Amino acid sequence: MNGCGIARDAAGRGMRVVLAEQGDLAQATSSASTKLFHGGLRYLEFYKFRLVREALIERERLLSAMPHISWPMRFVLPYHRGLRSPWLIRLGLFIYDHLGGRKILPATRTLNLRTHPTGAALRSNFAKGFEYSDGWVQDARLVALNARDAADRGAEILTRTRVTGAVREGGLWRITVKDTETGKSRKIDARALVNAGGPWVVELIADTLGITSPEKVRLVRGSHIVTRRLFEHDQRYIVKGSDGRVVFASPYEDDFTLIGTTESEHVGPPGQAECSTEEIEYLCNFVSEYFRKPVTPDDVVWTYSGVRPLYDDGASSVTEATREYVLSLDAGDGAPLLNVFGGKITTYRRLAEVALKKLSRVMTVPGADWTAGVPLAGGDFAVGQVEHLTDDLQRAYPFLSLAWARRMIRTYGTEARDILGAAKSPTDLGQDFGATLHEADVRWLMSKEFARTAQDVLWRRTNLGLWMGEAEAHLLEEWRRAGLRLRDHARVRTS
Numbered sequence: 274m275n276g277c278g279i280a281r282d283a284a285g286r287g288m289r290v291v292l293a294e295q296g297d298l299a300q301a302t303s304s305a306s307t308k309l310f311h312g313g314l315r316y317l318e319f320y321k322f323r324l325v326r327e328a329l330i331e332r333e334r335l336l337s338a339m340p341h342i343s344w345p346m347r348f349v350l351p352y353h354r355g356l357r358s359p360w361l362i363r364l365g366l367f368i369y370d371h372l373g374g375r376k377i378l379p380a381t382r383t384l385n386l387r388t389h390p391t392g393a394a395l396r397s398n399f400a401k402g403f404e405y406s407d408g409w410v411q412d413a414r415l416v417a418l419n420a421r422d423a424a425d426r427g428a429e430i431l432t433r434t435r436v437t438g439a440v441r442e443g444g445l446w447r448i449t450v451k452d453t454e455t456g457k458s459r460k461i462d463a464r465a466l467v468n469a470g471g472p473w474v475v476e477l478i479a480d481t482l483g484i485t486s487p488e489k490v491r492l493v494r495g496s497h498i499v500t501r502r503l504f505e506h507d508q509r510y511i512v513k514g515s516d517g518r519v520v521f522a523s524p525y526e527d528d529f530t531l532i533g534t535t536e537s538e539h540v541g542p543p544g545q546a547e548c549s550t551e552e553i554e555y556l557c558n559f560v561s562e563y564f565r566k567p568v569t570p571d572d573v574v575w576t577y578s579g580v581r582p583l584y585d586d587g588a589s590s591v592t593e594a595t596r597e598y599v600l601s602l603d604a605g606d607g608a609p610l611l612n613v614f615g616g617k618i619t620t621y622r623r624l625a626e627v628a629l630k631k632l633s634r635v636m637t638v639p640g641a642d643w644t645a646g647v648p649l650a651g652g653d654f655a656v657g658q659v660e661h662l663t664d665d666l667q668r669a670y671p672f673l674s675l676a677w678a679r680r681m682i683r684t685y686g687t688e689a690r691d692i693l694g695a696a697k698s699p700t701d702l703g704q705d706f707g708a709t710l711h712e713a714d715v716r717w718l719m720s721k722e723f724a725r726t727a728q729d730v731l732w733r734r735t736n737l738g739l740w741m742g743e744a745e746a747h748l749l750e751e752w753r754r755a756g757l758r759l760r761d762h763a764r765v766r767t768s
Contacts, residue, residue, distance in 0.1 A: 274303040274412070275598075275613050276469035277419035278625040284426035286629070286640030291461055292420065292428060293450050295435040295473075297729045298722075299416035301544055302471050303618070304733050305579020307497065307521055307534050310335050310343055310408035310619050312373060313596065314511070315519050317365050322372065324597050328619045329373020334645055335622065336377065336408050339652040340659065341686030342418070343410040345378050346523075347508045349391045351399040351563060356513060359401070366405050377656055378406035394504035396565050404508075409523070412618060413733040414684070417722045418649040419621075425650075432723050439466060439482050444607040465636055467628065469613040472543035472582040478612060488601055489585040490614055492540075496548035497533030498556050499525060499575040499739070500568060512563045520559050526736050527676065529574065532556050536591045539580045548576035575739060584615040598624050604635045650721075651686025659683065666690070672698050677709040684735060685717075692717045706749045708740040715749070727753065 280292040294300075312329035313321070336343050352359060366381040384402040386392030392399065424430050431450065437458065438449040446463040470477040478486045502524070509523040518536065525531035535552045553570050561567040583591075584599045598616035602609060611632055616624050626642050654662060659682055666678045670693055673681070681689035692713050696702050703712025710730070718724040718734045727750040731738035738746065 274299070274416050274419070274618055274621045275471070275616055275624055275628075276467070277416050277423060278621040279467055279469060279613075279628050280428050280430075281419045281423040281426070282622075282625040282629055282642075282644050283638075284423045284428040285643055286638065287427075288639065290423065290428035291431065291463070292423065293431045293434045293436050295433070295453065296544075297432055297725070297733060298420050299413035299733050302579040302581060303416050304413035305495065305497070305546070305577050306412045306618050307495070308410055308412055308523070308525075308531065309521075310410045312369060312407070312619070313617070314365070314369055314405070314407075316596065317368060321595075321597070324595075325369070326372045327623060328617060329369070329375070331619050331623050332373065332408050333375065333377055335410070335619070337648075337656055338646055339410075339415065339418070339649045340654060340656045341651050341683060342414045342649075343408055344659065345406060345656070346409045347379070348405050348407055348511050348521075349384065349508050350403045350405070350511050350513075351386060351395055352401040352403065353399065355515060362403060366403060369405060375406070378408075381405040390506050391504075391508050391510070394564055394566075396563060399563070409509075410618070411683075411736075415618070415649075417724075417734060418651075421650055421722055430723060433725070436477070436481055441606055441608045446608050446610075465609045465611065465632055467611045467613065467632075472539075472580040474582055474612060474614060482610070484603070484610070486601070486612070488599070488612065488614060490582040491585045491591070492538065492543060493581045493583055493591050494537050494539035494546050494578055495534035495581055496546075496552040496556070496576065496578040497531060498548065498553055498573045499577075500530050500532065500572040501574060502528055503530040503564060503566070503568065510560075510563065512560060514559050514562070518559075520556065522560050522564075526739055529739060532560055532568070538591060543580040543582075546578040546580045548578045552578075582615060598627075600624075600628055600631050602631050602635070607635075609635045651688040653687055662687070662689075666693075669693075670696065672696075674709075680709060680735075704752060706741070706752070707745040708737045710735070710737050710741075710749075712752070715752075725753075726750065 276292060280290050284290045310332045312325045312332060316325050370380050382404050384404050386395060386399050386402045420430050433453045434450050435453055437451045440447050446466045448461045448463055449458055451458045468474055468477050472492055475490055478484050507524050509521055511519060511521055513519050523531045539546060553573055557568045557570055584595055586595045596617055599614040601612040609632060611628060622644050629638050632638055662682045663678045666689055667673050685692060705711055715730055718730055722734055724730050724734050727746050731746060
């Protein structure tokens with residue numbers, strides 16, 4: 274996320290930019306978040322007021338700039354005696370309401386869980402709760418749309434391309450990148466190099482660049498489980514356990530509930546993070562202390578894990594480790610290197626501004642800050658207009674079901690009509706892969722959003738893999754491969 278945000282900002286200033294991603298966009302940490310634009314209510318306990326304020330300000334900016342892939346959500350905190358006193362909680366929520374200049378989100382209120390709809394799913398001993406606002410975001414789409422915007426502004430986006438070496442020479446970086454699918458390498462000269470490698474940031478510094486750095490990261494695995502829908506309303510629960518951890522239970526993709534996250538030290542390659550049996554049981558037991566109907570591992574339909582690269586500030590526990598980003602600049606003989614440590618998805622846009630400001634100390638960075646409030650592709654409409662756009666889309670394309678039309682708007686925003694085009698029936702959209710996914714969608718995602726494989730489409734550009742089985746995924750992959758064979762055959766005939 275941070276790399277795509279920086280590439281977008283720099284390209285929009287007129288800089289020549291190349292972004293190299295070793296896998297698919299958002300293949301690792303950036304698609305494995307808890308899907309939140311939030312200030313981090315629990316960080317107030319650790320007096321991280323600057324971090325929370327910056328994130329709260331960004332939260333509303335981002336909600337306004339991408340209302341198709343992000344939207345306001347109300348959070349319910351059930352009260353029990355193990356929490357701080359009610360007045361102290363209300364004080365914390367009052368600070369949270371006002372610290373970032375809240376404008377579009379409703380304020381905190383106290384709930385009677387005996388009568389409020391959110392109380393129906395909870396155990397009978399929860400009589401009181403607190404409700405506050407934050408935001409939801411489709412994290413992997415956020416990455417893809419930032420990369421697309423960067424490309425639209427002139428950046429070259431190289432996916433499945435690994436940086437295999439980089440040396441300083443003559444005031445430039447001489448960088449070697451390798452296409453991991455074809456095995457072909459190429460050279461790129463750059464005035465500056467930004468290392469936004471996430472959990473690989475230190476590995477890139479030491480192994481790829483051959484530089485000794487005092488900075489370290491703390492690799493923390495966050496695991497999530499997805500179950501069939503546990504409650505009927507569209508609000509999210511935030512619950513606190515006896516171990517001091519906080520877990521969210523959120524409505525997810527209409528038919529499911531997302532529960533997470535865990536926090537544990539990660540050992541091993543960052544790309545091989547998996548939700549363990551112990552973590553599944555932990556999350557099930559955690560939320561079962563709150564829900565009327567216990568959640569068991571048998572209810573789990575999918576899991577995912579990601580590794581967060583927290584800056585190692587020497588904190589005694591993972592929970593207390595800083596969530597703030599740290600940008601380390603190495604001026605290095607006129608060829609600067611900027612290393613990005615940590616960060617939150619909510620502050621990626623602001624991090625990009627700070628990164629370019631830091632680079633401006635040692636090189637010319639043209640233009641002024643410009644990304645605040647500038648919508649991403651398809652997001653050029655007002656917050657709260659999704660239902661209106663969905664209705665309009667159904668009227669224009671009567672063959673769309675409500676769920677299908679809503680998916681199109683939630684995925685593509687105002688560009689949904691560009692994909693549907695002059696279609697009068699589903700057959701006009703090409704091959705049907707299931708779960709309302711058609712050839713027209715897939716061609717758009719491949720041409721506009723850098724998708725290459727069935728996995729890219731089903732689990733990162735969309736979450737339709739939740740509804741589609743192995744047979745449908747295989748059909749999509751075979752369609753893709755057939756297209757590649759036809760294209761290669763055409764190239765041979767031409768040559």
